[in-house]
Amino acid sequence: MARKTGSHSEITGPRIRAAAQHLFARHGYAAVSMRQIAAEVGVQAGALYLYTPDKQSLLADLMRDHLEGLLEAFADLPPASGPEARLDQFARFHIGYHIDRPDAVFIAYMELRNLEPDNFSAIEALRRRYENALEAILRDGRAAGVFAVPDTKLATLALIAMLTGVTNWYREGGRLGRAEVEAIYADMARNAVGSPARVQHTA
Amino acid sequence: MARKTGSHSEITGPRIRAAAQHLFARHGYAAVSMRQIAAEVGVQAGALYLYTPDKQSLLADLMRDHLEGLLEAFADLPPASGPEARLDQFARFHIGYHIDRPDAVFIAYMELRNLEPDNFSAIEALRRRYENALEAILRDGRAAGVFAVPDTKLATLALIAMLTGVTNWYREGGRLGRAEVEAIYADMARNAVGSPARVQHTA
DNA sequence: GTCTATACAGGGATAGAC
DNA sequence: GTCTATCCCTGTATAGAC
Structure with missing residues (x-):
């Protein structure tokens, strides 16, 4: 034209x-x-x-879209049975989803302080829903005796921090491929909460 | 007046x-x-x-002081023998040091983007020195057969992300005390890198 | 629907009085 | 050493032409 x-x-x-x-x-x-x-x-x-309407809405919309997409994609995962399989699935999903959206992830984790109170509350609620999904896995695993976590909330936050950290360094075409990174992180996550393959000791 | x-x-x-x-x-x-x-x-x-001289120097000085203090405090730790003891010491030190300086930590991790190139390089070099200290522990542990990490660089970054994440939620006087948090995180860190079952927990 | 032009507040930084 | 006053730039947002 x-x-x-x-x-x-x-x-x-x-x-x-x-x-x-x-x-x-x-x-x-x-x-x-x-x-x-x-x-x-x-x-x-x-x-x-x-x-x-303004710059603030631009930010809030980006963050909300990201988190809603994350929750939706997570809900669409095929069902996995057993806490270990579910944790493995969560870890791989989290890594994969975040690796593909470095900009959105970065904003969602770094710009919370620039949200006005109402937007902050809405975004925090979405984030909490996602965290709760992981915590449910850890709670079930602890009840089933396959995870040894003294505090499921703390373990949830520790795992998410670890998994999300991948976005700080991962680059497409880098030394490690996507599947390798997913596998390594999934292993570390499972070990961190007390892999059943070894005897766990909790005071 | x-x-x-x-x-x-x-x-x-x-x-x-x-x-x-x-x-x-x-x-x-x-x-x-x-x-x-x-x-x-x-x-x-x-x-x-x-x-x-200007606002930028204010930021760069804060970040450099923080990282130099971190490296100095780490260097002043009493010597620990064996990769497992050294990892435990690192994890507890990292948590404790960061918990005590939430503002400095937040800035050091969030404001890298706002550093001008020269300052960025200098700050990154300091951060890398700290990461290298942890990676050396993991390499030694792998060589000694007590850690099972496919990639020490990746494991280093994963552990630091996990440990640093504590600053996102820890509040003085909260549900969990400082010593508890340190102990739980140190355990998770050790488990994450595949520490063998024989490790004893000292309460 | 997009443009130019602009209002108005606030930014970093400097000069010179005291 | 701190102040007031100010320069000049950039910020968000709007009005009105086309």
Whole structure:
């Protein structure tokens, strides 16, 4: 099309969100200006406000979309039976999902302090739902005697921190392949909560 | 208001750094203004420039001081013999040191993006020295046959991510005490790298 | 639907009075 | 050593032309 003034609302909206995600992840929400986002998309700053009420909504929407997608994808996993299989599945899923979305993950974990109170509460609720899914696995495993965790909440947070840390260094095409990384992390996660293959001692 | 006529350079400098640390940790470097820092200290914005060349140096100094203090404290630990004892010591030290300095830790891990290239390189070098200390323990343990880690670099990063995650939720006076948290994390760390069953837990 | 132009607040940093 | 005053830039957001 020769004309630049046609309707692009269906393409411009997603492009704005993509640019915002990329820039927020790279420089941080507070350090990124609406002008930068607009420049990346190829529109003027004022035009952004046709697609978002303000900068804060742009951030909150990115985080909510990410967490809702995460929960949905997790819910869609095939059922696994037994705490060990479920933990293995969780670890591999978590690694794989996060490796594929480094920008969204980075934002979701780093920009919480830049959310206004209402948005913060909503995002925290989603995050907690995900954590609860892992904690349920650990509780079941402890009840079944296959996991030795003194505190399931603490173990949940420790495992998620460990697994999420992969996004700090993993690069596509790097020394280790995706499947290798998933396997190694899944093993470490299972060992961390007391692999049944060895006798566990808890004071 | 009566004018303050005395010299305060020896007290104002540290107070500026303390205020900056507190505000950077809470709101993020990019979101904090020099005027806010000055207000917290009780001076005018212009006065800050008697103590720091610019805002960037304030950030870089905080991060460098933190990491240098971390390395120094780690070097001062009493010698431990054997990879398992050394890993246990590392885990407890890491948790304890980080729990005591939530603001400094938060900044050191979250504000890397806001460092200018030269400062970033310097900070990264310090961080790598610390990671290398842990990796040496894991390598020795693998060579000795007490740790089962397919990749020591990956395991190093996974353990540090797990241990550092404690700062995301630990609060003084919370449900779990400091010693309990250290013990639980040290156990998880040791298990994660495949410590054999013979390890004794000293309560 | 997108543009230019702009309002208005606030940013970092400096100069010079006291 | 700290202040006031200020420079100049950049921030978010809006108004109105096309």
